[in-house]
Amino acid sequence: MRVLLVEDDEMLGDAVKTHVHRQGHAVDWALTRDEAEASLEAAPYDLVLLDLRLPDGSGLDILKALRARRDEMPVIIMTAHDQVSDRIAGLNAGADDYLVKPVDLGELQARIHAVARRYGTHKLPDLTIGGVAVYPSERRISAQDGEEVLLSSREWAVLDRLIARKRAIVSKSQIEEALYAFGAEVESNTVEVYVSRLRRKLGKDAIETVRGVGYRISADAT
Structure with missing residues (x-):
């Protein structure tokens, strides 16, 4: 929000x-x-x-x-x-x-x-990516071993934008728009940096790259 x-x-x-x-x-x-x-x-x-x-x-x-x-x-x-x-x-x-x-x-x-x-503000669906359970409205993520996965505000902003269009491709510019809301300067590689961080925390296959187009949540997410 x-x-x-x-x-x-x-x-x-x-x-x-x-x-x-x-x-x-x-x-x-x-x-x-x-x-x-x-x-x-x-x-x-x-x-x-x-x-x-x-x-x-x-x-x-x-x-x-x-x-x-x-x-x-x-x-x-x-x-x-x-x-x-x-x-x-x-x-x-x-x-x-x-x-x-x-x-x-x-x-x-x-x-x-x-x-x-x-x-219904910020009402995004709960989903499972691999063995990681994501609860956007609660700002909570649980790994397979039950440990809590912590995200920064900007990491949540990127993940929210991807979850909101779960089956669609989200362009780099659309993700940048989500980050602009925080008032910080968005550099040319900012999106790549945050996508990389999310992959480390959620799993390397959690976010797919569609070359030349953008990103999307793994097709296996349920």
């Missing part, structure tokens, strides 16, 4: 961004209402993590504007406002969930997964 984090507390924002990024999601961070609105105009997002009290306005106005234009993008409010009336106002404005600060990162992760399942 591509997530927009709207949070003016730099310590909390950095912690949330790092945690969500480690779960395999691309995260853009806005510290003000103006920055958030500019980001929403510039890029498509799958989820917004929204603080209500911002230095230049209310996050609630961002939410209301989204819903006024019938944008159903999932929004989870994160705020120090712990009054029941504040929660009701947020939910009535169209929030999908509400977390009171200090935010527990484990709970935040669970809420993100719940919202993603509800909306």
Whole structure:
């Protein structure tokens, strides 16, 4: 998923961004209402993590504007406002969930997964590649011996793009697009590097190369 984090507390924002990024999601961070609105105009997002009290306005106005234009993008409010009336106002404005600060990162992760399942966001099929079981929505991979296989955020981005088109060939440029969401420069050999890393972790036959065209998940994947 591509997530927009709207949070003016730099310590909390950095912690949330790092945690969500480690779960395999691309995260853009806005510290003000103006920055958030500019980001929403510039890029498509799958989820917004929204603080209500911002230095230049209310996050609630961002939410209301989204819903006024019938944008159903999932929004989870994160705020120090712990009054029941504040929660009701947020939910009535169209929030999908509400977390009171200090935010527990484990709970935040669970809420993100719940919202993603509800909306079908990032809902990719589970599959087995060789003896490796891949569960994209849970960000979990289990090897034949039961050991967990760990992927970086960018490795997940590449694997997600391949799984999303399981029986089709995915071009190098399409994989590059998935990596651009993380804001890092994509060099000429970046895709090859990540495909090589995935093969080391999932098995050398997990990803097939279709020379001159692109890549695809092994035809034996089920």
